[in-house]
Amino acid sequence: MFLDAFQSSSAYSLRLEDLTRGDIRRFVSDLFEAYDQYQQLRSHNAEYENLTEKVVARAQGVFLWVFLVVRELLEGLTYNDSMQMMQQRLDQSPADLEEFFQYMIESIPPVYRRQAARTFFITVTAQYPLPLTLHAFLDDMETDPDFFLNKTKLLDEAELLRMHERMRRQLEGRTKGLLEVVPDSNGIPYYRFHVDFLHRTVRDFLQSSSEVQPFMTSGGTDVSEAWVLLCRGMVSVIRHGPISRDRHATTPFVDQEEDLARCFFYLSRFVEKALQFANNGQALAALFRAAESTERNIPQTWNRLHHPRLQEVAIRQGALGLLRHSDFGLVKFDPYFWTPQKFVPPLRSACVYFSGAFPKQQPGIVTYLLEHGANPNEIWNKLSHFQLCIKCLVEEKVSGEQQYLAFQIVAALVAHGADVRGKFDGVSTLDLVRQIFPPELVS
Numbered sequence: 001m002f003l004d005a006f007q008s009s010s011a012y013s014l015r016l017e018d019l020t021r022g023d024i025r026r027f028v029s030d031l032f033e034a035y036d037q038y039q040q041l042r043s044h045n046a047e048y049e050n051l052t053e054k055v056v057a058r059a060q061g062v063f064l065w066v067f068l069v070v071r072e073l074l075e076g077l078t079y080n081d082s083m084q085m086m087q088q089r090l091d092q093s094p095a096d097l098e099e100f101f102q103y104m105i106e107s108i109p110p111v112y113r114r115q116a117a118r119t120f121f122i123t124v125t126a127q128y129p130l131p132l133t134l135h136a137f138l139d140d141m142e143t144d145p146d147f148f149l150n151k152t153k154l155l156d157e158a159e160l161l162r163m164h165e166r167m168r169r170q171l172e173g174r175t176k177g178l179l180e181v182v183p184d185s186n187g188i189p190y191y192r193f194h195v196d197f198l199h200r201t202v203r204d205f206l207q208s209s210s211e212v213q214p215f216m217t218s219g220g221t222d223v224s225e226a227w228v229l230l231c232r233g234m235v236s237v238i239r240h241g242p243i244s245r246d247r248h249a250t251t252p253f254v255d256q257e258e259d260l261a262r263c264f265f266y267l268s269r270f271v272e273k274a275l276q277f278a279n280n281g282q283a284l285a286a287l288f289r290a291a292e293s294t295e296r297n298i299p300q301t302w303n304r305l306h307h308p309r310l311q312e313v314a315i316r317q318g319a320l321g322l323l324r325h326s327d328f329g330l331v332k333f334d335p336y337f338w339t340p341q342k343f344v345p346p347l348r349s350a351c352v353y354f355s356g357a358f359p360k361q362q363p364g365i366v367t368y369l370l371e372h373g374a375n376p377n378e379i380w381n382k383l384s385h386f387q388l389c390i391k392c393l394v395e396e397k398v399s400g401e402q403q404y405l406a407f408q409i410v411a412a413l414v415a416h417g418a419d420v421r422g423k424f425d426g427v428s429t430l431d432l433v434r435q436i437f438p439p440e441l442v443s
């Protein structure tokens with residue numbers, strides 16, 4: 001009901017950090033005034049005008065509490081609640097936020113509770129806002145566990161709109177609005193909507209409150225199954241997504257590349273996590289292969305470097321578990337990463353510092369590749385992997401923990417035969433290493 005009343009107005013999108021206590025009265029009044037049912041009831045009973053002041057009086061300056069209470073009251077207005085009933089709704093609303101969250105969860109109808117528990121558990125586990133389509137596909141897998149492996153059927157625009165609207169309403173019913181659908185201004189419609197917590201305090205509550213844990217596990221989903229479900233859901237998102245082979249197609253191909261690359265990144269992280277908790281590596285490998293079979297169909301007309309292969313994602317993001325696991329053998333079956341215009345050796349992606357940060361497992365990734373035959377002196381694009389590693393470190397001026405990780409990587413390259421006799425602009429490699437790292441690290 002709340003969504004129906006305000007989904008068309010961007011003015012009422014929830015931006016908790018942007019509002020202060022001084023905005024609360026106007027916010028509450030505007031929400032009530034914008035609701036036709038409130039105006040009709042007030043025209044017959046002036047007492048409804050007092051609702052705004054009653055909410056403000058109890059608010060204590062906590063805007064999130066106000067938002068939740070107003071949504072509860074709007075539901076009452078939808079049902080033509082009397083002022084006495086509206087007062088009861090207000091009085092029953094806990095003053096403490098965590099108690100309010102618990103109150104909302106306990107009010108989830110029994111018919112929704114199992115799916116609600118699974119949805120909350122999956123969202124907390126994932127650590128990233130998940131695509132709305134993933135939640136829809138998880139529902140499909142309840143009736144067809146092999147849905148993620150089925151022959152793909154691309155959704156047309158009308159089907160996609162219906163699916164988004166259906167899931168938006170179902171999530172509202174299941175989670176009482178504690179999860180919300182967040183639009184992304186970038187990307188194509190298939191990937192545009194994600195599901196996130198109403199506010200970070202909701203996530204913290206679901207993670208830490210002992211009161212809510214029995215509910216969280218009541219859906220029959222444990223940590224191991226959650227990661228596997230996330231893998232299956234993301235494979236479904238990848239396999240059912242639109243892939244245009246035409247650079248001049250209606251769907252922007254660059255946006256598709258970026259969205260798809262993000263999905264492969266999530267999948268690599270989900271699989272690695274699943275390997276930590278689940279023993280069925282072969283089943284997870286089948287999942288990965290299913291996604292990769294879709295990846296191989298990606299058109300080479302996409303000649304921008306937005307789309308890394310799965311192996312490159314695994315290596316750049318420090319997913320060491322994927323590389324080591326016998327059921328995957330990522331480096332064995334594909335020693336080079338496909339990109340639309342060139343082949344990138346795995347070691348190059350692993351040891352070159354890009355603006356950002358080395359993952360903590362990156363020295364282990366580099367060592368693993370070196371132990372499996374990678375050559376630090378291989379020339380690619382006029383520089384060896386070792387030379388480019390040093391060059392990037394000089395330019396980026398790493399410090400702190402990143403400096404220590406970089407030193408471990410350089411030490412591994414040297415230990416496996418990297419040629420330290422070369423020069424950059426007349427400066428020896430050894431002198432550059434001494435410039436990059438403090439004396440206590442360089443002996």
